[in-house]
Amino acid sequence: MVRQLFALCVIGIALSQAGCHFKKEVLGTEQNPIKFHLVPSVDAKVLSDNSKVLKAYLELHTPYKFQITIPQSFVAVVESFGTQRADVAAINTYGYYMAHKAYDVEARLTVIRYGLATYQSQFLARADSKIKTLKDLQGKKVAFVDPASMSGYLLPLKTLRDKKIEPKATVFAMNHDAVVTMIYQRQVDAGATYYSPPQDGQIEDARRLVKLQYPDVEQKVRIIELSEPIPNDPIVFRKDMPEEMKEKICDALLQFVATPEGRKSMDLMLGATNLKRSSDADYDTVREMLKTMVPEKK
Incomplete structure (x- = not known):
C-alpha cells in the first residue's frame, strides 16, 4: 500500500511538472513571439533583409517579441491562421478574402502606395x-x-x-x-x-x-x-488577439512607415509608402467581385 501511494505521488509530481513544461507562454514573449507573416511577392532576399529592420523596430517600440517569417505562398499564409501559426500578416487582397471567410481574420491597416489606397x-x-x-x-x-x-x-x-x-x-x-x-x-x-x-x-x-x-x-x-x-492589400490580425496588442502593433507600424528607413523597407517589401487604418467593411467591394470569380462551394 505504501509503495502504491509512493508510486502515485511520483506520477502526480511528474504530471504536474509536465503540465508546467507544456504550459503555453504568454503571446509576445521570447518563448512565444508574435508570429508576423509576409507574403512572398518579391525577391526572398529583399523580404528577408528588410524584415529584420521591421522586427528590430517593432521590438524597440512595443513590449513584444516578434518572429517574422516568409511562407512559400499566399495560401500558406492563410492556412497559418487556421493552424495557430500566424498572428499578424501583410497579405494580398484575395488572401485576406480567404482568411477572413475561413478564420475571421481582421483587416486593421491598408497599404497606401504614393497617396492611393486602391x-x-x-x-x-x-x-x-x-x-x-x-x-x-x-x-x-x-x-x-x-x-x-x-x-x-x-x-x-x-x-x-x-x-x-x-x-x-x-x-x-x-x-x-x-x-x-x-x-x-x-x-x-x-x-x-x-x-x-x-x-x-x-x-x-x-x-x-x-x-x-x-x-x-x-x-x-x-x-x-x-x-x-480595388482596395490595396491589408495588414491583418488573428481575431482573438488582445485588442490592446493589436492597437500597439498598429501604432508601431504607422510610426515605422513614417520614418525614412521604415518607408524604404515597407516600399521594398510591400510597395507601401504609407499605411492607413481600415476595417473589414473596406473590402466589401472585393467580396462582391469575387463572387463572380470564385463561386461558393455547395
Missing part, C-alpha cells in the same frame, strides 16, 4: 512585339503571378473574361518580378502584375523590381492596359 493590375508585353491591345492576347501565352494573387491573377483574369479574351496558355511565375523577367526574355508573349503610377519621372510598377538586372526594361517592356481599381 490599386490596379497592368498587362505588359514587349515593346517590339505585335501585341498592342488586350485583344491581341487572344491565343497567346500569358504569365501570371500566383493563383491567389489579386493584382497578378484574379483581377487581370476578370478583365480578360469581361472582354471574352482567352489566352492559348498561362503560366504562374510566383512573383511579380519573375513575370516581368519572363516577358523581357521572351519566354511568354505577355503578363500581368501590379501597377503603381510613376513618381517624379520614375516607374513604380512591377518593372522597377528588375531594373538592376535589366536597366532598359522600361523601354523593352511596356504597359498595354490597366484593370479597374
